[in-house]
Amino acid sequence: MLTRDDVFDELGIGPVWRLREAVSTPSPDTTTPPAVHQSLADWDQLSDAVNQCTACKLHRTRTQGVLGVGDRNADWLIVGEAPGADEDAQGEPFVGQAGKLLDAMLAALDLRRGHNVYIANVLKSRPPGNRNPEPDEVAACRPYLLAQVQLIQPKLILALGRFAAQSLLASDEAIARLRGRVHTFQNVPLIVTYHPAYLLRNLPDKARAWEDLCLARRTMMNL
Numbered sequence: 366m367l368t369r370d371d372v373f374d375e376l377g378i379g380p381v382w383r384l385r386e387a388v389s390t391p392s393p394d395t396t397t398p399p400a401v402h403q404s405l406a407d408w409d410q411l412s413d414a415v416n417q418c419t420a421c422k423l424h425r426t427r428t429q430g431v432l433g434v435g436d437r438n439a440d441w442l443i444v445g446e447a448p449g450a451d452e453d454a455q456g457e458p459f460v461g462q463a464g465k466l467l468d469a470m471l472a473a474l475d476l477r478r479g480h481n482v483y484i485a486n487v488l489k490s491r492p493p494g495n496r497n498p499e500p501d502e503v504a505a506c507r508p509y510l511l512a513q514v515q516l517i518q519p520k521l522i523l524a525l526g527r528f529a530a531q532s533l534l535a536s537d538e539a540i541a542r543l544r545g546r547v548h549t550f551q552n553v554p555l556i557v558t559y560h561p562a563y564l565l566r567n568l569p570d571k572a573r574a575w576e577d578l579c580l581a582r583r584t585m586m587n588l
């Protein structure tokens with residue numbers, strides 16, 4: 366079991382960072398949630414649909430669809446990019462090295478995988494060779510993420526990395542400009558932070574990720 370100090374060590378955060386918390390106010394989202402297709406209206410249907418999905422070319426190379434994992438009544442929805450090799454093999458998001466760091470980030474929010482948190486990806490199928498998702502693949506998978514948001518009804522979404530942030534927000538702004546403020550997706554407050562795989566390669570940005578987590582925690586508390 367991770368302690369808070371383990372988390373700070375894992376995130377590479379010194380005490381100074383614990384004091385730095387960004388302040389922001391959610392901006393209103395004027396879009397109306399789209400109706401979810403009848404065949405995605407419950408978890409069994411959604412799970413079957415993802416497993417049997419042939420809506421894009423990724424079904425030819427994936428081992429299995431990776432719907433998501435965790436508490437289906439969670440307040441927190443974490444959204445990453447796409448399954449990698451480990452996730453494709455095991456059928457669960459964030460089970461590799463990046464997943465270990467994600468677990469530490471969750472612990473910094475007093476969260477544990479499966480408890481009040483649900484973890485999903487923009488894409489439910491692995492892009493071969495871990496290449497970037499392509500626009501047609503994102504479009505094909507979008508109904509599944511929308512269905513997850515409607516079924517879970519999270520209070521807050523944390524988007525991990527440039528790709529998830531830009532896809533959810535339909536934006537091409539750099540992650541540096543997207544983080545540090547509260548957006549909305551389907552009327553749910555959304556906060557952007559760095560992807561744990563990126564943080565593993567860019568240690569100095571862990572301090573910025575900590576600021577994002579503080580913003581997320583405070584936003585949740587103020588809801």
Ligand code: URA
Pocket residue numbers: 445446447448449452457458459460463486562
């Ligand atoms: N990276 C992601 O974005 N998602 C995963 O599930 C694993 C790695």
